[in-house]
Amino acid sequence: MFLEVSGLTxxxxxxxxxxxxxxxxxxxxxxxxxxxxGAGKTTVFNLLTGMIPPDxxxxxxxxxxxxxxxxxxxxxxxxxxxxxxxxxxxxLSALENVMVGAxxxxxxxxxxxxLRLPGVAGEEEQVRKKSLEVIEELGxxxxxxxxxxxxxxxxxxLLEIARVLSGSPELLFLDEPAxxxxxxxxxxxxxxxxxxxxxxxxxxxxxxxxxxVMNVADRILVLNFGTAIAEGTPEEIQRNGEVKKAYLGEExxxxxxxxxxx
Numbered sequence: 344m345f346l347e348v349s350g351l352t353x354x355x356x357x358x359x360x361x362x363x364x365x366x367x368x369x370x371x372x373x374x375x376x377x378x379x380x381g382a383g384k385t386t387v388f389n390l391l392t393g394m395i396p397p398d399x400x401x402x403x404x405x406x407x408x409x410x411x412x413x414x415x416x417x418x419x420x421x422x423x424x425x426x427x428x429x430x431x432x433x434x435l436s437a438l439e440n441v442m443v444g445a446x447x448x449x450x451x452x453x454x455x456x457x458l459r460l461p462g463v464a465g466e467e468e469q470v471r472k473k474s475l476e477v478i479e480e481l482g483x484x485x486x487x488x489x490x491x492x493x494x495x496x497x498x499x500x501l502l503e504i505a506r507v508l509s510g511s512p513e514l515l516f517l518d519e520p521a522x523x524x525x526x527x528x529x530x531x532x533x534x535x536x537x538x539x540x541x542x543x544x545x546x547x548x549x550x551x552x553x554x555x556v557m558n559v560a561d562r563i564l565v566l567n568f569g570t571a572i573a574e575g576t577p578e579e580i581q582r583n584g585e586v587k588k589a590y591l592g593e594e595x596x597x598x599x600x601x602x603x604x605x
Contacts, residue, residue: 350400378566421513433492
């Protein structure tokens with residue numbers, strides 16, 4: 344199994360954030376976590392990327408336990424993530440931000456680069472080339488020299504995605520990637536996520552834009568108050584009465600955030 348999560352549990356004092364969460368993610372699929380605000384989605388991401396330790400349960404990536412590992416160790420295993428709140432280097436250009444991510448997959452360390460040892464120049468050229476390719480795929484090629492802080496929020500969101508992709512992860516966690524994007528950017532993002540899947544990248548996303556989720560996800564896990572209430576294909580989730588109730592309350596409606604519920 345590519346990613347296996349079993350009994351994942353986390354409490355903050357008397358508050359149950361997530362309780363006994365179980366799911367598997369297959370290599371090369373797009374798996375989505377959805378649920379109302381406060382359902383525990385980002386907490387799951389934080390647990391799986393070493394930001395916080397679980398109280399109980401386990402997670403394995405390619406049969407290797409993630410329990411007890413630091414975020415940098417998990418990153419070096421081939422797992423990367425984005426955050427709800429942007430984590431960019433504001434004074435660096437868009438290209439420089441993406442190159443920072445690309446250096447993570449390089450073979451030369453800081454000392455070698457500082458001393459300009461043999462092979463450093465060649466690797467830097469490869470890093471730059473790869474970073475430009477990712478930037479172009481996300482439509483940011485006109486902004487390569489623009490400081491991150493000067494970019495509109497939507498482009499900053501795409502830039503963060505470009506940066507983590509430049510590090511060549513095998514498994515990518517995306518926390519609300521469509522947040523702040525306009526309709527055109529959201530459509531571009533959805534198409535880009537599908538292309539990433541076609542290239543063999545495995546994606547796990549938390550997203551509130553239901554059109555995006557239903558359009559790109561192969562399978563969906565629905566959380567509510569820290570527990571899993573449903574799992575299935577987009578079609579199965581849209582037909583699930585308990586999911587409708589969690590989102591809409593007692594009275595089931597026909598639409599939610601532009602997504603048709605049948």
